[in-house]
Amino acid sequence: MDALAPRNGPALWNPEEDEHLVCRAVREETHDVRTFVFAARSGGAFRFEPGQFLTFEFPVAGEPVYRCYTIASAPSRPDTVSITVKRVPGGPVSNWLHDTMRPGTVVKASGPMGEFSWARHPSPRARYLLVSGGSGVTPMMSMARTGFDRAETRDTVFVHAARTPLDIVFRDELDLMARRDRAFRAAFVVEGDAPGVGWGGYRGRLTLPMLESIAPDWREREVFVCGPAPFMRAVSQMLAGxxxxxxxHHEESFDFAELTGTEKTEAVEAEADLKAEARTFRIEFAKTRRQVDCPEDVTILEAARRAGIRLPASCTKGLCGTCKSKKAxxxxxxxxxxxxxxxxxxxxxxxxxxxxxLSDVVIER
Incomplete structure (x- = not known):
């Protein structure tokens, strides 16, 4: 198991008993990416599998907002956990973190959760291909750091795609691991140049010829992919083709984007079919004064999405807590x-x- 527990040390962190984490450090990774390091307020050590995530509650504008963030650190260093977050223009949580989070800040968290880990999907040949795009680098970094810390005999190729050389997160650390571990290789693909920075590596978007050059034996590897939805879709189609x-092939992503117009149309049509077969109740969102009809065999989140209401959600399986809301x-x-x-x-x-x-419901959102 990759979920490591200290043999002779502090008790394990238990979010049921103490859900509070204290920020210990804030580190600059790139011009718009920072790492936030947390310790348990109780002093407990963390146990998790590399690739898993935590659900945080952040007090944004006086309201609790829930977000899932993959743990970027390794379970082989159990005293702290870290998340690495890119500032997104207009993003309420990422901007709050970058502007507000400081050493000493206390937040709530639960977890760890998730199945996106090489601990759960081991390669029969101990060969792995980690492919990330943008902020999707974090679960891959947790796996890579774990293998490096434990000196495991995992043949690992780490491929990261970024906009420019200046946007490559953890570049120095990945290069260091590649220099010191013969079983680890790192390759970067950038879409464009950055002012004053030379680049002699792979350029453009990840293609099959690039992958063949980077890892000729990629077909024999367990493949993990994480990044923006279009990136993961392109990689999946490339591999399948x-x-x-x-x-x-395994992938992970937290996408809070609104439904597309086509998805909304399809959802409305599906809802019409369901209404003919099931009892329907009225769901009211008190703060926004929006109301939707929800058949008894449809979740409230799904009914809201069909009506075009954007609500934070991630796993949609009752695991992460992102969609947690107060029922009035x-x-x-x-x-x-x-x-x-x-x-x-x-x-x-x-x-x-x-x-x-089971009846009409009022939600405090």
Missing amino acids: AGFTMAH SGEVAMHHGGGIRQREIDAGQILLCCSRP
Whole structure:
């Protein structure tokens, strides 16, 4: 197992007993990317699998906002966990983190969660290909750091795509690991140049000929992909088109984008079909004064999305807690996967992604 527990040290961090993490350091990675290092307020050590994520509660503009962030650090260094976040123009959470988070700041967190880890999808040949784009580098970094710290015999090729050479996150550290570990190789692909920075490496977008050059034996590797949805889609299509056995392909992404126009149209049509077969209840979002109809066999999150309402959500399986919301009135049937605590349920919180209405419901959003 890659989830490491200290043999003779402090007790493990237990979010059920102490959900608070204290920021210990803020580190500049690139001009718009920072790493935030946290320790448990209780002093407990962290145990997780490389590639897993935590769900954070951030007090943005006086309101609790939930976001999932993959742990970028390695479980082989259990005293702290770190997340690495890119500032997104207009992004409420990323800008809050960059502008507000300082050493000593206390936030709430739960987890770890997730199945995107080489601990859960081991390669029969101990050969791995980690492909990341942009901020999708974080789970790959956790896996790479773990293998390096533990001196594991994993043949690993790490491919990272970025906009320019200045946007390559963790470049120095990856180069260091490649120099010191013969079983580890790192390659970077950039779309364009940066002022005053020379570049003699791969240029453009990742292509099959590039991949063949970087890792000629890529078909024999367990492949992990993380990045923006279009990036992952392109990589998946490239691998499948080349005849790769997709059972050895794994991907992870947290996408909070709104539904496209086509998706909304399809959702409305699907909703019409469902309405003919199931009882329908009225869901009211109190703060925005939006109301939607929700069939009894559809989750509140899905009904909201069909109506074009943008709500934060990630796993949609009741695991991460991103869609956690306060229920002001009404009854729901909620079947979650661990993303909410009993005391939160007792206080009226629900997960919209796995809650189906049993009556009209009012949500404090």
